[in-house]
Amino acid sequence: MMTPAALIKRAAPVLACIGLLAVWQVASVALKNDSFPTVIEAVRAIPDILGDKESLLNILASLRRMAIGFGVAVLVSIPLGLLMGRSRGVAAFFNPLLMVIYPVPKAALMPIIMLWLGVGDVTKTLVIFLGVSLPVIYHSFEGAKAVEEKMLWSGAAMGLSPAQRLVRIVLPAALPEILTGCRTGLVLALITMITSEMIARQSGAGNILFNALDMGQYDTVFAMIIIVGAMGIFLDALFERARARLVRWSEPQFDMPLSFS
Amino acid sequence: MKARQNGRGSNDAPHVCEGEGLSGRFLAKLVLLNVRASETRYGMTVVAARSSEWMRPVTSQEPASAIIEIDRVSQVFQTSARKDHLALSDISLTIEEGAFVSILGPSGCGKSTLLYIVGGFVSPTSGMAKIKGHAITGPGPDRGPVFQEFALFPWKTVLGNVMYGPRQQGVRTAEAEAQSRALIEMVGLKGYENFYPKELSGGMKQRVALARTLAYHPEVLLMDEPFGALDAHTRTRLQNDLLTIWERDRKTVLFVTHSVDEAVFLSDKVVMMSKSPGRIRQVIDIDLPRPRRRNELLLDPRYQKYVVDIERMFDESDEAGPVS
Numbered sequence: 001m002m003t004p005a006a007l008i009k010r011a012a013p014v015l016a017c018i019g020l021l022a023v024w025q026v027a028s029v030a031l032k033n034d035s036f037p038t039v040i041e042a043v044r045a046i047p048d049i050l051g052d053k054e055s056l057l058n059i060l061a062s063l064r065r066m067a068i069g070f071g072v073a074v075l076v077s078i079p080l081g082l083l084m085g086r087s088r089g090v091a092a093f094f095n096p097l098l099m100v101i102y103p104v105p106k107a108a109l110m111p112i113i114m115l116w117l118g119v120g121d122v123t124k125t126l127v128i129f130l131g132v133s134l135p136v137i138y139h140s141f142e143g144a145k146a147v148e149e150k151m152l153w154s155g156a157a158m159g160l161s162p163a164q165r166l167v168r169i170v171l172p173a174a175l176p177e178i179l180t181g182c183r184t185g186l187v188l189a190l191i192t193m194i195t196s197e198m199i200a201r202q203s204g205a206g207n208i209l210f211n212a213l214d215m216g217q218y219d220t221v222f223a224m225i226i227i228v229g230a231m232g233i234f235l236d237a238l239f240e241r242a243r244a245r246l247v248r249w250s251e252p253q254f255d256m257p258l259s260f261s
Numbered sequence: 262m263k264a265r266q267n268g269r270g271s272n273d274a275p276h277v278c279e280g281e282g283l284s285g286r287f288l289a290k291l292v293l294l295n296v297r298a299s300e301t302r303y304g305m306t307v308v309a310a311r312s313s314e315w316m317r318p319v320t321s322q323e324p325a326s327a328i329i330e331i332d333r334v335s336q337v338f339q340t341s342a343r344k345d346h347l348a349l350s351d352i353s354l355t356i357e358e359g360a361f362v363s364i365l366g367p368s369g370c371g372k373s374t375l376l377y378i379v380g381g382f383v384s385p386t387s388g389m390a391k392i393k394g395h396a397i398t399g400p401g402p403d404r405g406p407v408f409q410e411f412a413l414f415p416w417k418t419v420l421g422n423v424m425y426g427p428r429q430q431g432v433r434t435a436e437a438e439a440q441s442r443a444l445i446e447m448v449g450l451k452g453y454e455n456f457y458p459k460e461l462s463g464g465m466k467q468r469v470a471l472a473r474t475l476a477y478h479p480e481v482l483l484m485d486e487p488f489g490a491l492d493a494h495t496r497t498r499l500q501n502d503l504l505t506i507w508e509r510d511r512k513t514v515l516f517v518t519h520s521v522d523e524a525v526f527l528s529d530k531v532v533m534m535s536k537s538p539g540r541i542r543q544v545i546d547i548d549l550p551r552p553r554r555r556n557e558l559l560l561d562p563r564y565q566k567y568v569v570d571i572e573r574m575f576d577e578s579d580e581a582g583p584v585s
Contacts, residue, residue, distance in 0.1 A: 150412035
């Protein structure tokens with residue numbers, strides 16, 4: 001049996017969503033603008049999109065690119081970030097490079113990448129990869145840098161080689177920070193996924209959205225926004241579950257609630 | 262004393278009183294455990310497991326021989342102002358096997374640096390340190406550090422931390438676990454095996470750190486102000502327990518501290534250091550009977566004289582100002 005306070009805490013994320021939708025509904029009714037459908041109109045368009053085989057395939061293609069881009073980025077960025085955090089030389093080489101790339105919007109690189117690699121999956125996946133890499137590298141770097149020297153010394157005294165120390169001490173010790181980077185990376189993957197499809201229109205969730213915009217099907221546009229938002233919430237909650245499980249040993253007792261986990 | 266809790270899950274662990282001291286009954290159990298472990302491994306032959314080495318009776322000690330030799334070691338650091346700072350100047354010191362030696366001095370005298378050089382964590386600018394006649398070039402399991410900062414692996418439980426060294430040395434899981442559980446009991450933390458370090462108090466963390474280091478049987482314990490971050494009460498308890506463990510085991514200990522009482526209470530030999538540059542001022546043999554019991558020692562005029570004499574020597578050097 002839950003106390004009323006616990007019940008409210010539990011329902012808070014759902015209440016927040018309902019509140020947002022309510023504001024939208026009131027605003028759209030008040031504005032009476034064609035390009036701003038009500039929540040009800042937008043929600044009604046969702047089954048049309050998800051029921052259509054081609055749209056569904058488009059969305060799945062987007063998710064596949066996102067998964068590959070995110071996965072490869074994480075696999076490359078974590079080792080690089082950890083090495084940078086533990087080796088002065090590696091950091092001195094990569095940090096300036098990353099500082100140049102960081103502020104450039106990855107979508108701005110798309111036209112050039114399209115010239116080289118075409119408008120297909122490779123280009124879009126590469127842009128997602130770039131978008132995800134930087135926060136993951138940065139957080140892995142910071143996490144590795146902060147690992148207590150004496151913890152590494154304790155490992156060295158037990159006979160761990162430098163490589164073993166990197167994998168078995170630096171990696172787990174930096175994991176909470178690394179996963180913070182991955183969480184940011186996941187959201188960025190979703191954003192770059194949509195923007196890449198906005199620029200290289202060929203397939204994908206972004207393609208559905210911007211085609212509908214061109215044709216003035218505003219209910220579909222907003223339905224897509226809801227779908228993308230829901231995907232974000234779902235993926236983030238899933239990730240947060242996994243994260244909390246992996247770094248249970250480091251969580252403070254009274255942590256602030258994150259999202260829907 | 263508040264009742265100790267069993268099992269984990271409660272987050273008020275830090276408020277639990279420090280674990281109980283050591284008991285002979287327990288050590289007997291530990292011997293049994295080792296015998297049992299070897300029986301299962303080698304049939305009926307009883308083979309002394311390696312972990313019982315550290316509690317070998319004192320009588321079996323061979324005549325003292327040098328285990329660590331520090332030969333004209335100097336250490337220069339670059340300060341943030343890019344100036345050279347002479348942290349250690351021409352230190353020579355020999356430590357005999359089985360001795361409890363404290364390095365005592367004010368903060369900034371380089372005493373921890375000297376310990377790190379013996380540990381192989383820091384290379385001296387000039388001179389060299391040797392263990393059993395071999396030059397020290399890096400860390401190794403023959404020298405086990407215990408740091409003021411504990412340096413436990415926070416993603417591992419108490420048991421996981423203590424088992425880490427033996428597992429790394431290739432000891433089979435079941436054996437490593439049995440030995441580690443015994444060590445955890447010895448340092449008074451039975452019932453806390455599955456706690457994470459964040460759930461423990463400072464004193465408990467340092468007990469885990471000590472058990473973790475003892476678990477891989479180093480020949481020399483390197484203790485870097487191990488009780489410096491603890492409150493006075495916890496500190497006293499840990500000093501007593503360390504002494505109990507050491508007096509059964511007589512492993513060589515190099516112990517860095519800035520507390521005169523602590524150094525005299527624990528040591529066979531106190532190495533007094535002075536600051537800027539770090540130099541050995543004097544080496545004092547502490548000729549007090551063992552086993553030492555705190556309540557007896559504090560009343561012993563010989564103990565009091567050592568403390569007062571050493572304090573006076575430090576005061577004199579303070580008044581004289583740094584030698585430049």
